[in-house]
Amino acid sequence: MMPFLLLLAPFLLAVIAAAASGVIFPAAGPWYQSLNAPSFQPPNWLFGPVWTVLYLMIAVCGARLAVQAGQGAGLAGFALGLWALQITLNALWTPTFFGAHALGAALVIIGALWLSIAALMATALQIDRLAGWLLAPYLGWVSFAAVLNWAFWRLN
Amino acid sequence: MMPFLLLLAPFLLAVIAAAASGVIFPAAGPWYQSLNAPSFQPPNWLFGPVWTVLYLMIAVCGARLAVQAGQGAGLAGFALGLWALQITLNALWTPTFFGAHALGAALVIIGALWLSIAALMATALQIDRLAGWLLAPYLGWVSFAAVLNWAFWRLN
Numbered sequence: 413m414m415p416f417l418l419l420l421a422p423f424l425l426a427v428i429a430a431a432a433s434g435v436i437f438p439a440a441g442p443w444y445q446s447l448n449a450p451s452f453q454p455p456n457w458l459f460g461p462v463w464t465v466l467y468l469m470i471a472v473c474g475a476r477l478a479v480q481a482g483q484g485a486g487l488a489g490f491a492l493g494l495w496a497l498q499i500t501l502n503a504l505w506t507p508t509f510f511g512a513h514a515l516g517a518a519l520v521i522i523g524a525l526w527l528s529i530a531a532l533m534a535t536a537l538q539i540d541r542l543a544g545w546l547l548a549p550y551l552g553w554v555s556f557a558a559v560l561n562w563a564f565w566r567l568n
Numbered sequence: 569m570m571p572f573l574l575l576l577a578p579f580l581l582a583v584i585a586a587a588a589s590g591v592i593f594p595a596a597g598p599w600y601q602s603l604n605a606p607s608f609q610p611p612n613w614l615f616g617p618v619w620t621v622l623y624l625m626i627a628v629c630g631a632r633l634a635v636q637a638g639q640g641a642g643l644a645g646f647a648l649g650l651w652a653l654q655i656t657l658n659a660l661w662t663p664t665f666f667g668a669h670a671l672g673a674a675l676v677i678i679g680a681l682w683l684s685i686a687a688l689m690a691t692a693l694q695i696d697r698l699a700g701w702l703l704a705p706y707l708g709w710v711s712f713a714a715v716l717n718w719a720f721w722r723l724n
Binding site: 413414418419421422423425426429430432433436437474475477478479480481482483484485486487488489490492493494495496497499500501503504507508511512514517521524528531 | 569570574575577578579581582585586588589592593630631633634635636637638639640641642643644645646648649650651652653655656657659660663664667668670673677680684687
């Protein structure tokens with residue numbers, strides 16, 4: 413049995429890679445300032461702390477599913493495939509919105525991201541309840557972010 | 569036991585998401601044309617077919633690891649964490665190079681990608697030999713792409 417912290421490492425590195433997209437394509441800039449923002453847009457400083465906490469919870473969820481995979485849980489491999497899918501879509505959203513300025517394509521990506529998180533959560537809950545519930549704040553935040561993306565797309 | 573095609577689905581969607589980065593940030597464009605290209609740069613038409621074949625092999629590798637996870641292979645969860653890591657880095661490289669025009673950051677990302685593929689291949693070979701060998705062309709191509717990225721970084 414591999415130690416939990418070693419098992420956590422690749423998942424932690426994957427969320428760090430996704431987070432790096434926000435460093436390479438920062439929100440702060442003249443283009444974003446020039447957009448018509450919806451009234452419910454949260455302050456910019458909020459996104460960093462929120463995503464830090466969410467990314468840590470997502471990584472722990474992945475490592476807990478990996479523990480279950482080592483114990484032969486039938487759905488664990490499928491769940492880890494969905495885990496890979498959500499983090500790939502997560503890493504792709506920031507460059508699409510803040511880099512390509514493609515608000516419509518970003519809306520499609522965040523819709524697919526929402527579906528992948530929902531599918532992952534539903535699968536994880538059948539394997540390891542904590543792993544599943546760790547995703548609840550993530551699903552909630554991405555729901556809000558999707559509405560925000562939709563509002564930006566409508567207003568600009 | 570979940571059918572193989574259903575198990576393949578999330579891995580296939582993840583490589584499609586990574587491939588979408590090349591649609592959102594296409595290589596063709598005035599910026600790329602303006603770069604000093606190294607003499608060993610392959611023709612542009614080559615990248616599409618090569619990546620299509622590589623992505624399919626990467627997805628099948630993931631699904632085969634997921635089968636092993638369902639059978640309790642001790643390293644399968646760790647391997648699937650590395651699988652998620654490599655596809656996230658893969659999806660991040662294209663926007664960094666072709667979107668942010670950050671040749672140095674792209675070189676760091678492709679270096680991390682190379683390491684993640686090598687670690688995944690080494691782990692997969694211990695679980696399912698075919699899953700491991702499916703990554704050999706990918707590791708070879710990314711080695712070449714890293715040298716190409718390095719040359720672009722030096723020449724521009």
